[in-house]
Amino acid sequence: MANFAERLATAVQQKGTPTLVGIDPRFEQLPPSLQTDSSLAGQAAAFEKFSCELIDAIADLVAVVKPQAAFFEQLGPLGMAALAKVVTYARQQGLLVILDCKRGDIGSTAEAYAKAYLGADSAWGGDCLTVNPYLGDDSLTPFVDQCVATDSGIFVLVKTSNPGSGTLQDLSIDGQTIYRRMAAHVESLAAATKMPGQSYGAVGAVVGATYPEQLSELREVMPSAWLLVPGFGSQGGGPKDVAAAFDANGLGALINNSRGINFAFAKEPYKSKYGEAKWQDASAAATRDMIAALKADTPAGRLAAS
Numbered sequence: 001m002a003n004f005a006e007r008l009a010t011a012v013q014q015k016g017t018p019t020l021v022g023i024d025p026r027f028e029q030l031p032p033s034l035q036t037d038s039s040l041a042g043q044a045a046a047f048e049k050f051s052c053e054l055i056d057a058i059a060d061l062v063a064v065v066k067p068q069a070a071f072f073e074q075l076g077p078l079g080m081a082a083l084a085k086v087v088t089y090a091r092q093q094g095l096l097v098i099l100d101c102k103r104g105d106i107g108s109t110a111e112a113y114a115k116a117y118l119g120a121d122s123a124w125g126g127d128c129l130t131v132n133p134y135l136g137d138d139s140l141t142p143f144v145d146q147c148v149a150t151d152s153g154i155f156v157l158v159k160t161s162n163p164g165s166g167t168l169q170d171l172s173i174d175g176q177t178i179y180r181r182m183a184a185h186v187e188s189l190a191a192a193t194k195m196p197g198q199s200y201g202a203v204g205a206v207v208g209a210t211y212p213e214q215l216s217e218l219r220e221v222m223p224s225a226w227l228l229v230p231g232f233g234s235q236g237g238g239p240k241d242v243a244a245a246f247d248a249n250g251l252g253a254l255i256n257n258s259r260g261i262n263f264a265f266a267k268e269p270y271k272s273k274y275g276e277a278k279w280q281d282a283s284a285a286a287t288r289d290m291i292a293a294l295k296a297d298t299p300a301g302r303l304a305a306s
């Protein structure tokens with residue numbers, strides 16, 4: 001099997017878009033027809049149905065999905081079982097799966113997380129995992145080793161999209177911000193996991209669309225790292241904000257949109273056109289619109305198939 005960076009680049013080229021659909025089910029925001037049973041079992045069944053139908057709606061359009069574990073985890077074991085089925089279903093539809101679990105712990109424990117989530121033969125079968133690096137460099141090593149052993153990948157939090165991300169990440173130490181220092185470490189891991197002739201390694205970085213200046217700075221200092229860029233749509237980021245995340249070929253960045261695609265049926269212009277009854281069509285239309293916007297206003301327009 002090709003390594004993660006190569007599989008990702010190939011998949012993005014084939015679909016011709018860096019659009020990443022986040023799967024973030026919220027029971028009270030699901031189409032009302034799926035809100036019939038609010039017991040934990042009922043919610044878990046609704047999440048599974050919603051997620052799989054969402055995957056059906058967008059599988060031909062995008063290369064990657066990112067299920068957010070938190071929404072499934074809040075339902076306990078039944079939610080986690082639903083998440084496992086969603087991951088399997090997404091992979092069966094030919095999509096790459098980034099498990100958004102934001103794991104991180106001391107090295108010996110991180111090893112267990114890495115084994116749990118990374119690789120086709122792991123219990124969760126993820127192609128990729130989001131990782132919280134603030135326990136330090138040794139906490140990342142087991143994830144990186146597992147990526148190399150199983151042709152999988154990780155995205156490390158560097159500059160997150162939330163309003164409070166500056167509290168810690170923007171602090172300056174010896175004239176350098178913490179996020180910039182983390183970026184240097186991610187770049188060294190990305191470069192070390194790069195195969196000869198490849199542009200990117202198995203280690204990528206999360207950088208929010210809500211901080212376009214930092215996104216531009218971080219693209220430059222992490223030339224070997226794929227960027228996962230959340231914050232598009234509901235958090236305020238737009239195509240122009242993410243344009244600097246790409247390389248000259250339109251590769252190197254995945255732009256995530258969760259709520260804007262999941263619940264498109266509840267917002268104009270999709271609400272009037274599709275409504276709740278055709279919520280899957282609304283999600284597909286919102287995805288197509290995002291693809292078109294990224295194509296028009298970012299280097300993603302240079303992707304071969306676009």
Ligand SMILES: O=C(O)c1cc(=O)[nH]c(=O)n1[C@@H]1O[C@H](COP(=O)(O)O)[C@@H](O)[C@H]1O
Pocket residue numbers: 022024068100130159160161162206207208230231232233234235256257258259260
């Ligand atoms: O790692 C992430 O995906 C992530 C990092 C970050 O800095 N900001 C961020 O919003 N996310 C996740 O990306 C998704 C964004 O959702 P929307 O704002 O609905 O598009 C959520 O699942 C967040 O948990």
